[in-house]
Amino acid sequence: MGKLESRNIEKYFKHDGKPLKTLDGIDLNVEDGEFVCIVGPSGCGKSTFLRITAGLEKPDGGEIFLDTKSVDTTGPNRIMVFQEGALFPWLNVRDNVEYGLKIAGIPVEERNKISNRYLDMMQLSQFATSYTYQLSTGMKQRVAIARALVMDPDVLLMDEPFAALDPQTRDLLLVEMQLIWQKTKKTIIFVTHNVSEAVMLGTRVLVFTHRPAKIKKEIKIDYRRPRVAEDENLLPYQQKILAELRPEVKK
């Protein structure tokens, strides 16, 4: 058993009063320090799976195990980075990053010490006293990632965090994300609809089928880092994933 295990996760949604099966038995075993990317057609339930892993939603069947213990509520050992960041506009960057530490009752000097490390890692130090309305979308996502990392979670869950970014900012963050992963050795599950993103980041890419979603294919990506978007050697991986994904998108 790995760091995080999903055993036969099922989920139904109500659609016109009838239950609609969204997740059809997701079995997944994530090893400690893995970077797992999940791609799938839009609306297939990949984000729902991530939310269940975070404990933000209850599955209708199956269980999530963290370090062999069943988890069914949210906890700071599984921290989510949301698509739109979900930063708190009433707090400045530093206070956003320290939010979880403050809630946990950690004294201010220690909080500052921890947040300084991650503000520095995400190149946010000079923006520590800025408010979110003063930040670009890319900067906001950096803050969201820093806010998640200070919690030192066992598993980092990322729900299309770069979907709203312009291509240049995204490419930059995709490289940085790899460096952060190498530096922190975090276990990461990363949901995206962008295949090239998945190939750049993942040690393993899972392709979800159209609803009701199952894991259709698993592709290991054993290639040097940091990977860059324009590297032609990544193309065969992309093609392989797209070949699996295309029929699902058409459904």
Place this chain on the structure above:
Amino acid sequence: MKPNVLAKKIGFYALIVIAWQGLDSADIWPDNIFPSPFEVVEDLAYGVADASLFFGIGTSLLRLVIGLAIAIGGGLVLGIFMARVETVNQTIGSLVLGLQSIPSVAWVPLAILWFGLTDAGIIFVTAVGAIFAVTINTYTGVKNINPSYIEAARNMGAKEGQLVTSILIPAAFPYIISGFKQGWAFAWRGVIGAELLFSFLGLGFLLNVGRQLNDVSQVIAIMLVIMGIGIIAEGLIFKKIEDKVMKRWGLR
């Protein structure tokens, strides 16, 4: 304020004073019914000289502040409960909507019966006049919070109590501040109305004295003071807070 806007305002008010003085000079109505602006200013000067005006303002404002504090505290608690607990909303929520339609002076008879002719009665009328505006705005604000704020906070380990103080109130603050603003407006009307009907001391009482003495210029003078305090509170205090909040929350 831009200089040309300020100039327009000064010009407008100067015109009103000139027109007023003109009407007075035309001698259409007797002076005890239609005083000149100078008589009103003179009356204000008397009030300042013997400090009775400041005493009246102080008394009214103290009642207002206590009443409003009760309304804000109660309204926040009630509004948050309504937004977070569906049963509370379905029961108390409907009652709140009904109670809000009662004008604050309509509470005066009940206040007299319950509290007698006391400060507590006036504070009651003030608080009850303002509390439902604060409640409804708080409720709306909490209902409109971006759900991912709450999810993110829970995910980082916030318990329900921490959620209220660290997320619900600050996230709903743009609504809550307009609740305070409305609450203030209702409270100010409430306190003056109640004082007019059953009080000694306070601006409402001074208005009533003016009426009893047939002193129209005192009545107008006090009305100007009531208006002035309203402008200061709404235009300066609340607008400043609101602007700051709206900017920070990225709403403007």
